[in-house]
Amino acid sequence: MFAAGTTAYTLALPRGRASVTLVPRVAYPDRATISVDGVVVPSGAPAVVTLDGFAPRVVPVVVTTETGATRTYALAARRTSLYAKASNTGFRDAFGYSVALSADGNVLAVGAIGEASEATGVGGNQNSDAALEAGAVYVFRRSASGSWAQEAYVKASNAGQGDRFGATVALSADGSALAVGAYFETFSTGAVVRVPIRTGGAWAQEAFVRASNTERNDNFGVSVSLSADGSQPAVGAYVEDSSATGVGGDEASNAASRSGAVYVFRRGAMGWSQEAYVKTLDASFLDGLGHALALSADGSPLAVGAPGDSPSATDVGGDETDDSELRAGAVHLF
16 A cells, blocks of 8 residues: 555565566546556556666656646665576585676576586586586576576586686677686696587587697686677687797797787688687786687677786887886787
8 A cells, every 4th residue: 555655665576577567546546547657547457567677667656636636656666686596506516607698688607617517518417426626507598578597507528527617608799609618628738618509499519619739737718708799709828838929920939938828719601710829019928818808799809918917008008018017917909
């Protein structure tokens, strides 16, 4: 019951609700009119109010008497935020270690580097704990009605102990392509990024990419980013050791320990291939290029963090070959 002296009310709704139906009534329908959210509604008739996103929605309910007097009630419709858990929650799974959202906010990917199933591919046995820290990724989707549900349980096609699959995740704009980093996979030969895609409602691995100069401990896959259409992943390897500079340099060098590198891949008519091997103009010891990165929607430009870079330059466009300010850090735009 609305009280004459109280005009502000809160309506608590379950998470995921896309709309709410209100049925306002007045004691004397022939002497008053009602409007809900600007629409006149007969007393006792339902009014459907659409809720946008997860933000609170204030719905005005205005009662007008036969004399023209009005009173406005404000009904704040609030929903709790989504609370997502894995379908096989387990001890030290580290669910939430990495997260990514599609551009429209309807697809959520969550990495769990400590998940221990030895299942492979999509939809495998979630109840095993035979591969400690193999890692997994969980994909959730919001339906047209606003409710969320887990859509896929994703593992590497060769899940192994200690891989930490899901350390990094990235989604395409529409949520149909997913890039997953596993920077501890196959410790002796380097790590990988896998790109599953969703076709006809089902997820399957499409690509398995490695660096063109894969070496032990490069940490390839420590960061990943996808272009909007999912056809171009960028992958960071922040402890790669080449002293090459710029784009397309000598990948075989190991003269600049932990200088870091970024690899850009592209899906073309003939499949997937590495498009670029990216270094700074002064690849130096401990630069850590590739520790973090981000691609624009069309895949150009590419922003890459180098937290160990040591230039004393300030602002934008300074001398990046200067190394006088130890580990000051820098961002490089390609």
